[in-house]
Amino acid sequence: MKPETDALLQLALSAHRTGRRQQAETLYREALKQEPRNASANNLLGALLMELGRNRDALPYLRKAALHAPTYEAAQSNYGAVLYTLSKKGDERLAKDEAKVWAKKQPQNKIAGHWAAALGVVAKVGAAMPESLVRNTFDGFARDFDQKLAKLGYRGPEILAAALKEFVKPPLDILDAGCGTGLMASHLKPWARHLSGVDLSTAMIDQARARKLYDALEAGELVAYLQAHPQSFDLIAAADVFCYLGDLAPVLAASKAALRDGGLLAFTVEAAQAEDFTLGQSGRYAHGDAYLRAALAEAGLQLLSLVQDVARQEGGQAVPCFVVVAGKD
Numbered sequence: 573m574k575p576e577t578d579a580l581l582q583l584a585l586s587a588h589r590t591g592r593r594q595q596a597e598t599l600y601r602e603a604l605k606q607e608p609r610n611a612s613a614n615n616l617l618g619a620l621l622m623e624l625g626r627n628r629d630a631l632p633y634l635r636k637a638a639l640h641a642p643t644y645e646a647a648q649s650n651y652g653a654v655l656y657t658l659s660k661k662g663d664e665r666l667a668k669d670e671a672k673v674w675a676k677k678q679p680q681n682k683i684a685g686h687w688a689a690a691l692g693v694v695a696k697v698g699a700a701m702p703e704s705l706v707r708n709t710f711d712g713f714a715r716d717f718d719q720k721l722a723k724l725g726y727r728g729p730e731i732l733a734a735a736l737k738e739f740v741k742p743p744l745d746i747l748d749a750g751c752g753t754g755l756m757a758s759h760l761k762p763w764a765r766h767l768s769g770v771d772l773s774t775a776m777i778d779q780a781r782a783r784k785l786y787d788a789l790e791a792g793e794l795v796a797y798l799q800a801h802p803q804s805f806d807l808i809a810a811a812d813v814f815c816y817l818g819d820l821a822p823v824l825a826a827s828k829a830a831l832r833d834g835g836l837l838a839f840t841v842e843a844a845q846a847e848d849f850t851l852g853q854s855g856r857y858a859h860g861d862a863y864l865r866a867a868l869a870e871a872g873l874q875l876l877s878l879v880q881d882v883a884r885q886e887g888g889q890a891v892p893c894f895v896v897v898a899g900k901d
């Protein structure tokens with residue numbers, strides 16, 4: 573990158589971060605006049621336009637950044653996000669066409685493949701949302717996560733804690749799996765001898781750390797973390813995390829191995845009408861009742877409770893979820 577483009581980008585970024593959006597837009601555009609193919613400038617201008625709700629305006633910049641820089645995760649993540657938003661807001665055909673071309677041009681790109689499957693233009697659904705997509709999505713979301721989820725009426729932690737109440741015998745060594753900003757911590761802390769948290773997003777972990785309720789926090793992938801901690805926990809709780817995993821077999825097997833005998837695994841998932849698991853346009857998975865029962869049995873975990881509830885709203889509609897508590901004999 574030319575030094576003068578870099579200087580403009582730094583100024584634009586500083587304006588963007590401090591809420592001077594009009595000034596940021598002008599500076600990004602000036603940077604792009606100097607280097608029209610610069611992936612950072614395209615991505616950041618596209619992200620800014622999305623924040624302003626100008627999704628169609630954002631599209632060409634995000635497309636350019638994502639297609640020119642296949643290893644630039646933030647750009648890949650933002651391009652997928654704009655396609656989802658467009659499809660949600662009535663531009664479904666456009667979003668599908670874009671996703672189809674993207675997946676065709678970058679057949680090895682897992683993020684492209686994930687969005688193409690989510691938008692229904694390729695049949696092959698992956699076993700989980702790609703880690704880089706989860707990380708980038710939540711790194712970008714962390715600062716406003718609690719406020720945004722409050723607006724959606726999010727109550728995953730409350731309903732999971734309520735489902736657990738009759739089964740827990742404290743004090744317990746507990747893992748908050750996919751702890752995010754730590755919304756579950758205040759529910760788990762009264763039962764905890766030791767409370768750990770793990771999450772893919774370091775920005776989410778930073779928010780969780782600020783609560784000062786965890787004894788240990790680690791940035792990492794959940795299944796790998798569980799495999800590295802055999803027989804370590806009396807309770808593993810995962811509120812709104814397994815919807816980023818489609819095939820639950822790996823996480824259930826790893827949870828069983830990480831639990832002590834008599835331990836509990838509790839989680840919420842979005843409820844699918846289908847028996848199996850499905851990938852929605854949002855890029856999140858939903859799981860059917862029959863799938864959950866079979867997957868728990870396959871993993872050798874005993875189902876203690878499975879109830880349907882509502883964990884949040886989306887577009888004014890209640891999103892049904894299953895709240896599951898399972899035990900290891």
Ligand SMILES: C[S@@+](CC[C@H](N)C(=O)[O-])C[C@H]1O[C@@H](n2cnc3c(N)ncnc32)[C@H](O)[C@@H]1O
Pocket residue numbers: 706707710728729749750751752753754755756770771772773776792793794795810811812813816817
């Ligand atoms: C919707 S948030 C829920 C956070 C928290 N459990 C709560 O109820 O507020 C989902 C969290 O799961 C994390 N996550 C998703 N997949 C993960 C994985 N495979 N390993 C670790 N963390 C994951 C994300 O980074 C994100 O912070």
